[in-house]
Amino acid sequence: MSVSPSAPARLLCAAILIPGLLVLRNLPTLAAVASLASIVCLSLPSARGPHLKFVLFLWTPLAAWMFIVWGWIVGAAPGATLHSSPHEGVLHAARVALRLLALVGVLQSCLLSIKIEQLSSGLLALKVPRPLALVVLNVFALGPELRIRLDQVLTARIARGLMKRNSRLSAIRNAASTLVPVVAWGFSSAHARAGLWRQRGILDAPQLTASAGFSRMDWLYIVAAMCWTMGCLIARGAYLW
Numbered sequence: 001m002s003v004s005p006s007a008p009a010r011l012l013c014a015a016i017l018i019p020g021l022l023v024l025r026n027l028p029t030l031a032a033v034a035s036l037a038s039i040v041c042l043s044l045p046s047a048r049g050p051h052l053k054f055v056l057f058l059w060t061p062l063a064a065w066m067f068i069v070w071g072w073i074v075g076a077a078p079g080a081t082l083h084s085s086p087h088e089g090v091l092h093a094a095r096v097a098l099r100l101l102a103l104v105g106v107l108q109s110c111l112l113s114i115k116i117e118q119l120s121s122g123l124l125a126l127k128v129p130r131p132l133a134l135v136v137l138n139v140f141a142l143g144p145e146l147r148i149r150l151d152q153v154l155t156a157r158i159a160r161g162l163m164k165r166n167s168r169l170s171a172i173r174n175a176a177s178t179l180v181p182v183v184a185w186g187f188s189s190a191h192a193r194a195g196l197w198r199q200r201g202i203l204d205a206p207q208l209t210a211s212a213g214f215s216r217m218d219w220l221y222i223v224a225a226m227c228w229t230m231g232c233l234i235a236r237g238a239y240l241w
Contacts, residue, residue: 007114007122009218013225014110020229021102023236027091030098037105047112054104063097116140134198138190145189150182 005013024030041051070076071090075083078092114122119140123133214222 003217005218005221006215007118008125009214009221010110010114011119011122011126013221014107016222016225016229017106018103020232021099021106024099024232025095025236025239027094027098030095030102034098034102034105037102037109040109041105041112044109044113047108050112051105051108054108055101059097059101059104062100063093066093066097069093134194138194141193142186142190146182146186149185153181 021030021033024033038051038055041047067090070093071086075086075089077085077088080088111119116137120133120137123136124130128136
């Protein structure tokens with residue numbers, strides 16, 4: 001029996017864990033969850049690269065800016081008087097930053113470890129409506145295609161002399177004119193792919209519609225996620241009371 005949860009169990013656990021993370025306020029617990037989620041992402045080959053890019057290029061600058069804003073410029077938590085408590089402002093920035101890292105880590109570890117075939121069978125096993133399942137599958141299938149299309153657009157603009165090769169400043173200046181054809185092609189490609197999948201009955205394939213249900217290990221993960229979220233909700237209710 002496999003120790004790792006199946007694709008439907010991963011999707012369900014991710015959906016269950018998100019509300020608990022959104023209401024969690026305890027800073028050490030948030031730090032522990034964020035660290036554990038990052039460790040899991042770094043241990044998964046499919047999630048290691050995206051998680052490192054998120055941490056280095058998005059989360060770190062955003063967290064530093066939040067510490068500057070709430071700890072120094074505002075100097076207080078939301079709703080408090082300006083510069084009344086810089087310590088509370090720093091704690092608020094830490095909670096938001098760690099909550100964001102934990103949420104992204106949980107989602108990346110649960111979703112990026114699932115192949116698109118497993119994702120489709122997982123969505124159908126969870127009784128997700130077929131139009132919504134097609135939208136989700138399109139999003140996952142569109143990512144690699146958008147990257148290839150973006151490289152094609154950049155290569156064409158460099159060949160015409162509209163931007164310099166290996167120049168980040170030139171790429172930033174031409175971002176709008178570069179993204180317009182990429183986004184337009186993405187929408188048309190997603191629409192055409194959804195129609196093709198619907199005509200061929202991709203979601204009606206026997207290997208996708210046959211669901212073995214949840215195993216005992218899956219139920220263990222699901223119950224643990226439910227207990228975690230219930231504990232977070234009860235703790236938040238006690239804090240508000």
